[in-house]
Amino acid sequence: MKKLLQGLLASIVLVSTVNAQPAPKGNVLVLLSSATTLPLKDGKSYASGFYLNEFGVPTDALLKAGYAVTIVTPKGNQPLPDEHSVDPMYFNNNSAEMQRIKTVSETLTAADKVKSIKQVLQEGTQRYAGIFIPGGHAPLIDLPGNAEVGKLLRHFHQDGKPTAAICHGPIALLAAQDQPQAFESNVIAGKSASAKNWIYAGYKMTIFSDAEEQAFEESLKGDKLRYYPAKAMAQAGGKMAFVPAWQPNVVSDRELITGQNPFSDHALAKALIAALDKSVGNSKN
Known part of the structure; x- marks a missing residue:
């Protein structure tokens, strides 16, 4: 009987310990592309997706910092990584770390865990502490001309909540204007484009x-992108800031945090978590 009671007590303590896990500091929305085929000039295309480290490193850091994450795509379908990004070079040549992040990413992007933008907007964005947009060329496909993306971003902008994007992820910011499709079409056509509001x-x-981008195009063996994202952002009215190619670079202005390239992943994660901690802390005071 004594052993039975001890066993029951141990079980109660174990259950209590599990249930005592602290609640997340907040929930961060992670916006990824629904698409995996990037249109190029002359009707050609390039297999794409999100960059593994650009998504996995910051989201892993968010989880470790006590935040929950919710994955969203325009269609609510499962996003896929760009196979070119599954490379140890993006993880300081550490294959074990790459595999760990790959496992984390696969768990977070399981089909049954992904929401559509429409669903998130219907449920309300108030539950989210901030938004993060990873790169890879996939965001160029279906985010900058998407009015729903613009509506989503406006909610975080109006509330002053941290909005972070890395590499090609910032191209999604162009959706938050009056006529994003018209702007994108003019940029693709090489015409004069003006971003309204x-x-x-x-x-x-x-x-x-x-x-x-020029270095990337060299790998396309003569094929070309429809437009360069940096030029489009400057044309829209962004004050662009760059460092030499492949060097980490994070730029913060008000609620916006942007990273230049894949190697800015750790620095962007640090800046985003600091901004979230400050924002969440202020909201509780």
């Missing part, structure tokens, strides 16, 4: 630089 006009920011 863009909420980030005049913000300091960064994105994958022209020099880095």
